[in-house]
Amino acid sequence: SWSTNVASDSQVDYGTTTSYGSSTTLNGSLVTSHSQAITSLSANALYHYRVKSRNAAGVLAVSPDYTFTTLDTIAPTISGVSSSGITFTGATISWTTNELADSQVEYGTTTSYGSSTTLDSSLVASRSQALTGLSVNTLYHYRVKSRDAASNLATSGDYTFTTLACTYSINPEYYEEMPPSGGSGFSIGVTAASGCAWTAVSNKSWIVITSGSSGSGNGTVVYRVTVNKGAPRTGTMTIAGKTFTVYQEGAY
Numbered sequence: 001s002w003s004t005n006v007a008s009d010s011q012v013d014y015g016t017t018t019s020y021g022s023s024t025t026l027n028g029s030l031v032t033s034h035s036q037a038i039t040s041l042s043a044n045a046l047y048h049y050r051v052k053s054r055n056a057a058g059v060l061a062v063s064p065d066y067t068f069t070t071l072d073t074i075a076p077t078i079s080g081v082s083s084s085g086i087t088f089t090g091a092t093i094s095w096t097t098n099e100l101a102d103s104q105v106e107y108g109t110t111t112s113y114g115s116s117t118t119l120d121s122s123l124v125a126s127r128s129q130a131l132t133g134l135s136v137n138t139l140y141h142y143r144v145k146s147r148d149a150a151s152n153l154a155t156s157g158d159y160t161f162t163t164l165a166c167t168y169s170i171n172p173e174y175y176e177e178m179p180p181s182g183g184s185g186f187s188i189g190v191t192a193a194s195g196c197a198w199t200a201v202s203n204k205s206w207i208v209i210t211s212g213s214s215g216s217g218n219g220t221v222v223y224r225v226t227v228n229k230g231a232p233r234t235g236t237m238t239i240a241g242k243t244f245t246v247y248q249e250g251a252y
Contacts, residue, residue: 001035004061008053010034018048018065030056044072044150072150076101081144083161088136089195091161093144094128097154101146103127111141111158123149136196137165166196168240170221178248184210184224190240192217204235207246 007030015021024036034053041047046069054060076097085092093105100123108114117129134140139162147153171189190198190212199214200221206228212221221239225248232250236243 001033002051002053002063003033004053004055005032006055007032008034008055008061010036011052012036012038012049013052014038014047014049016042016045016047020048020050041070043070043074045070072148072152075152075154076146076148078144078146078154078156081156081159083142083159086161086163088164088166088193089134090130090132091134091140091163092128092130093142094126095144095146095156096126097146097148098125099148100125101148101154103129104145105129105131105142106145107131107140107142109135109138109140113141113143134163136163138163164193166192168192168196168198168242170239170242170244172244173242175245175247178225178228178246180228180249180251182206182225182227182248186223186225188221188223188237188239188244190215190219190221192219192240198240200237200239202235202237204233204246206233206248207235207237209237 009030010027012024013020024038027036034051046067048065048067050065051063052060076099079096081095083091083093102123103120105117106113117131120127120129139160141158141160143158144156145153169191176186192198194217197216200209200212202209202223206226207223208226209221209223212219223237225246228248229251232248234245234247236245
């Protein structure tokens with residue numbers, strides 16, 4: 001908008017440089033208060049403009065150069081989405097944007113997700129977010145979201161990763177031989193990653209687990225063997241999915 005001291009027509013030159021390159025349609029009405037709309041501009045762009053008015057005598061007045069910037073209505077472009085550092089119960093999600101934006105990850109065992117990381121409101125172009133407390137050996141879906149300073153939100157497509165499957169070992173690994181008198185305080189070490197659950201079960205009543213019947217990660221199973229007053233006998237325990245054999249000599 002602009003005004004003139006005598007009745008004049010109205011036109012605006014505009015463009016992204018001081019060469020302008022575009023003009024509004026000339027409004028030939030002779031007025032002292034002028035307003036013209038400029039449409040079909042690019043978002044988040046700096047524009048130069050000048051106004052022109054010609055009076056009834058044909059005398060043209062041209063203003064100096066002015067500028068304005070259109071609003072940012074374009075969401076960030078997300079790229080480079082990846083998962084790394086995958087463990088039994090966690091993973092790290094990374095991605096980039098073509099402009100500064102915040103960061104959040106939605107994740108879950110289906111494309112409905114159901115969980116989200118805490119929104120990181122820092123405006124950055126490259127970021128990583130950690131997912132923790134996941135289930136072992138499980139397929140997870142995830143998508144990333146970033147919102148720029150103008151509140152334009154971008155959401156990625158769906159991606160997946162699978163957490164690591166648990167592996168276990170025990171020590172001693174297979175076998176223990178006991179005297180007829182039996183005894184207590186015998187132990188078997190369990191080696192497993194944090195978050196990997198396991199159980200220990202005796203398959204014979206004379207092999208009694210006294211502690212460590214279940215655990216997660218590294219642990220110890222402690223057991224005792226009762227007195228054998230009869231013939232030699234063999235029993236087993238199932239520890240972290242592995243079979244451990246106990247042989248006990250007989251009294252005769």
